[in-house]
Each structure stands twice: as structure tokens, then as C-alpha cells.
Amino acid sequence: MWRAVASNALTLLIVAIFLMGGLILWGKEQYNAEGPLAEAICVRVPSGARLSQISEDLEDRGAVSSGAILRIGADYTDKTNQLKAGSFLVPAGASMEEIVDVLTRGGANTCGTEIVYRIGVTRSSVQVRELDPTTNRFVERAEFDPSGEEPVPAIFETMRARNDTRYRVTVAEGVTSWQVVDALSRVDVMEGEVAEVPAEGSLAPDSYEVTVGADRQALIDRMETAQEVILEAAWVERADNLPYDTPEEALIMASIIEKETGVAEERDQVASVFINRLNQGMRLQTDPTVIYGITNGQGVLGRGLRQSELRGETPYNTYVIDGLPPTPIANPGRAAIEAAVNPSSTDFLFFVADGSGGHAFARTLAEHNENVARWRQIEAERASE
Incomplete structure (x- = not known):
């Protein structure tokens, strides 16, 4: 009898071990498998939060199939107490293992x-x-x-x-x-x-x-x-035969380009106009420099320029002075700096607004006057609307 009991107990133990092993393997597969999340979500981990709270939230939001398996897996890898406060992006299909890694890795927030x-x-x-x-x-x-x-x-x-x-x-x-x-x-x-x-x-x-x-x-x-x-990087890659000799002068040109156009595709052409003018000994005749001479960069002018201001002698009035003004007139971005040292190759000498937010470029004064007339007509039509 006792031999039979012992035999049955051993059998049950073996079965239990196999079942336990199978359960562990299944849990591990669930922990490492692709998750059910259809779309990425942002998970916020408050300071002092516990994994039990976060796992329940993840389960409620459909990010994991079982909060309990996530907690067991995190505990097995000694990450239960390594949660980092912040907001973190959990991508679609993330496994529980990947989610635990995201929430315990730390570093800058990735969403929120x-x-x-x-x-x-x-x-x-x-x-x-x-x-x-x-x-x-x-x-x-x-x-x-x-x-x-x-x-x-x-x-x-x-x-x-x-x-x-x-x-x-x-x-x-x-x-x-x-x-x-x-x-x-x-x-x-x-x-x-x-x-x-x-x-x-x-x-x-x-x-x-x-x-x-x-x-x-x-x-x-x-x-x-x-x-x-x-x-420094832009100056090293500059084109040959520029009409200025130092990176500081290139920065002045870049600031003028930046103030003259907000259209990224035009920067190289605007640069070519000013460089062609300098090469031919023409004055730059650009309004933003005149405005800077009036405001000293302290806010916007808020009105149009007066004729007296266009004729007034200041170091920044490029209708009066030759060459570049003494300093930049703003802080230019990378694209404007690169345009100043690598302009387009054109023979344009003039440009004026074209009504679309960009500019019409011209090679001769006659062409430019036609473009100006068109712009004046656009201005008049807009004023009458």
C-alpha cells in the first residue's frame, strides 16, 4: 500500500514539475512575444510610482495581455524597483520585455x-x-x-x-x-x-x-x-572669388539674406543678387539694413520707411554707403550662412516681391521696373478689397 502511495505521489510530483516547467516556458514566451498594442502610446510614470500601478494601467490600455506576467518578468530580471519617472513612448507591438526596458532605462522623456x-x-x-x-x-x-x-x-x-x-x-x-x-x-x-x-x-x-x-x-x-x-564649417566650404575676405563679413551678408526672404528656396538667389552687386561696385540698397540703423535691433519698426530715412546717412544705410554695413543686422540661420558662402550662379541684380510671398528677380533695370509695376498693382488690388 505504502509503495503504491509513494509511487502515485512521485507521479504527481513529476507531472507537477512538468506542468510548472511548461507554465514557466509559456510565461516566458508571453513576456518576450510581440504585444497586443495596435498603436503607440505615451506612458507616464509619476515619481514614486510602483510597477503594480503601471502594469495595471498598461493592461487597461491594451498594451499587455497580463499585468501579472509583466510584473513576474520584471522581478525575474531585477527591474521591479528600477522604474524611472517621466513620459515614455511605447511603440505598437512592443513586448512586455521591451516595455519594461523602456520604463526602466531612464534618460530623456520620449513623449508627453x-x-x-x-x-x-x-x-x-x-x-x-x-x-x-x-x-x-x-x-x-x-x-x-x-x-x-x-x-x-x-x-x-x-x-x-x-x-x-x-x-x-x-x-x-x-x-x-x-x-x-x-x-x-x-x-x-x-x-x-x-x-x-x-x-x-x-x-x-x-x-x-x-x-x-x-x-x-x-x-x-x-x-x-x-x-x-x-x-566655421561653412567658411571652410566656401566658394571661390567671394567679394568678402573673412567669415565675419560672410556673417553680415548672411544676416541680410535672412532678413530679405523667408522662402528657403530663394536664399541662394538673393545671395547671388547681393554678391553680383558687390562685384560690380553697386550699392546693396536693402531696406532691412536701413531699418536696423533706426531700431538698433531693439524690436520691429512697425511702419514703412520714410524717404528721409532712405536718404539719411547711417552706417547701416546701404542706399548711401558702399559695401557691407559694419555688423550683422540679425542672427542668421545655417541655411542663410551657407547661401552667403555658396550662392547660386546668376546674373540677377534686382528683386522685388511678387505677391506670392516670394520675389521676382531681374537682370536689368528695365525688367526690374516691370516687376515693380506688377507688384504695385497687386498692392493696389489688395488695398481695395
Whole structure:
């Protein structure tokens, strides 16, 4: 009898071992297999969150077939207590193993909300935007003027209170150094003062990620270093026979190109016009330089130029002076700098607005006068509408 009992017990034990082994193999396959998530999602891990909470959220959102298996797998690989706070993108079809890796790897957030402080040529703004995981594109949630003239949207305060919100300062091509310093003084997540307004043209327009408490002068230093690198690289690759001898003069030209056109495809042609003029001893005769001589880069003029201003003698009035003005008139972007040192090969000497946002180019004064007449007609038609 006891022999039979022992035999049956052994049999049951063997069966249990096989069943347990099969269960472990099945669980491992589930942990490593492609997940059920049809579209990417953004998973937010609050500071101090436990894996049990996150796994339940993942199961509810259809990212995993079993929160329990995810927890067991994470525990087996010693990652249960390695969750990192933040917002992380979980791609479609991610396995539980991949999801655990995403949530414990750390590093910069890969999705979620950003607050962007935009420094523009005509205005600055604060934008609250959120990454849509399904399209991997940012969706604007709110935008307002930081000067205090507009009410601050509630979503801004909500996102400011979250510890996983990211911050960016975005500088547009063509802003002046004074505009950058002035706008940075209103970026409320930053600290410190800028020692002095940087040299015009020395700041690289770009999007810079910052953290709460970041130093304003340190950000200015980053912008200056970036512009030095861009200018140096472009100057090394410059075309032959340019009408200027130094990278600093190329930077002045780039700033004029930047202010003359907002159409990316035109920069090389605009550059060719000014270079052809310099090569032929013609004056540049460009309005943005005159405007800079009036405003000193401190804001926008906000009106048209007067004839007296076009005739007035300032170091920046290229209707009066020969050659380039003494300094850049704005901070040009990479494309404008590259256009200044590698312009298109044309024989254009003139250009004027064409009504589409771009310009009509001309080789002779007669052609240019025809283009100007067309533009005046467009202006008149628009004024009468």
C-alpha cells in the first residue's frame, strides 16, 4: 500500500514539475512575444510610482495581455524597483520585455508634454504642446503671449506643476540679439541674468532644451558656441572669388539674406543678387539694413520707411554707403550662412516681391521696373478689397 502511495505521489510530483516547467516556458514566451498594442502610446510614470500601478494601467490600455506576467518578468530580471519617472513612448507591438526596458532605462522623456518659449521676429509666445504617439507629431494645446497682456491658460499651470514636462527655448532665424535677451528675461523657468547683449549675428537660431532653474547666460553661451561651429564649417566650404575676405563679413551678408526672404528656396538667389552687386561696385540698397540703423535691433519698426530715412546717412544705410554695413543686422540661420558662402550662379541684380510671398528677380533695370509695376498693382488690388 505504502509503495503504491509513494509511487502515485512521485507521479504527481513529476507531472507537477512538468506542468510548472511548461507554465514557466509559456510565461516566458508571453513576456518576450510581440504585444497586443495596435498603436503607440505615451506612458507616464509619476515619481514614486510602483510597477503594480503601471502594469495595471498598461493592461487597461491594451498594451499587455497580463499585468501579472509583466510584473513576474520584471522581478525575474531585477527591474521591479528600477522604474524611472517621466513620459515614455511605447511603440505598437512592443513586448512586455521591451516595455519594461523602456520604463526602466531612464534618460530623456520620449513623449508627453512640452512647454516651448518661442522667440520670434515680430512676437514671442509660449506654446503648450503634446506628442501624439500615433503620429509622432506634436499637437498644440495652448499658446499665449508671455508679456502679461493675455490670460495664462489653465493647461499651462497644470503642465508646469508636472515633474515630467519638458521645456524648450526656440529661436527663430532673423531675430536680433537684443530680442533674444529681452525674451529670455520672460522665460519663467530660467534663472540668472545675461551679462550683456551678445554681438549681433553671434547666436545660432535653433531649438534648445532647458531644465527648470537653467541659467540664462549659459544658454546664451550655448547659442554662441553653436553659431561659431556653423560659421566655421561653412567658411571652410566656401566658394571661390567671394567679394568678402573673412567669415565675419560672410556673417553680415548672411544676416541680410535672412532678413530679405523667408522662402528657403530663394536664399541662394538673393545671395547671388547681393554678391553680383558687390562685384560690380553697386550699392546693396536693402531696406532691412536701413531699418536696423533706426531700431538698433531693439524690436520691429512697425511702419514703412520714410524717404528721409532712405536718404539719411547711417552706417547701416546701404542706399548711401558702399559695401557691407559694419555688423550683422540679425542672427542668421545655417541655411542663410551657407547661401552667403555658396550662392547660386546668376546674373540677377534686382528683386522685388511678387505677391506670392516670394520675389521676382531681374537682370536689368528695365525688367526690374516691370516687376515693380506688377507688384504695385497687386498692392493696389489688395488695398481695395
